[in-house]
Amino acid sequence: MSKNAFARGTLTFNLVATGIFDVSLDFTWSEHDVTDTKSTVTESEFLGGKQVITFTFSLWKNAGAADLILNRRTVATTSGSLVVGIAYRLTDWITADDFTNVGAGSNADGVEFIATGTTPTLWSNSSIVNTMVECTLKVEDATGNFTTYEGDLILLNKQITGSIDGMTQMTYTGKISGALSEAQG
Numbered sequence: 001m002s003k004n005a006f007a008r009g010t011l012t013f014n015l016v017a018t019g020i021f022d023v024s025l026d027f028t029w030s031e032h033d034v035t036d037t038k039s040t041v042t043e044s045e046f047l048g049g050k051q052v053i054t055f056t057f058s059l060w061k062n063a064g065a066a067d068l069i070l071n072r073r074t075v076a077t078t079s080g081s082l083v084v085g086i087a088y089r090l091t092d093w094i095t096a097d098d099f100t101n102v103g104a105g106s107n108a109d110g111v112e113f114i115a116t117g118t119t120p121t122l123w124s125n126s127s128i129v130n131t132m133v134e135c136t137l138k139v140e141d142a143t144g145n146f147t148t149y150e151g152d153l154i155l156l157n158k159q160i161t162g163s164i165d166g167m168t169q170m171t172y173t174g175k176i177s178g179a180l181s182e183a184q185g
Helices: none
Strands: 002-013 016-033 046-062 087-092 112-114 128-131 134-140 146-164 167-184
Touching (some): 002 046, 016 134, 046 146
Antiparallel strands (some): 016 046, 087 128, 134 146, 146 167
């Protein structure tokens, strides 16, 4: 386990980049242990695991600005209503379904959009639309070097930690997991 602190960074989530500060990252591995307790008296065998980044960050939010949603998971939907302001991806578009009136730039597999309305022009052919939880967290160290982490974002907690000039300081804690990647630069 290692812990790093950064003065500032950028969180891109729901297809929107937001400046963040007081960033703390804690790197852990979820261990997969295969100990045979009947025949083994030595230490367990570590087969690897999945890296998880637990983080804390703060951001300034205007009084009327949308808040980040806690505990959001990817949900696949084939009918119903969309939620305005949430990012979606067309993962299996079926001919004739039309999402252009609710923010999609086109109707095709892989198109990502933020919903501007709740009811697509036509959604009766069971096209699959997924809510997006992917995020990019880009942090800057004391020497000006950037590190970028990408994965699935799950916000677990938030609290108001201050305010100034009509802005509210929100502090969030959460995890980044899933198909996690890291890049320097």
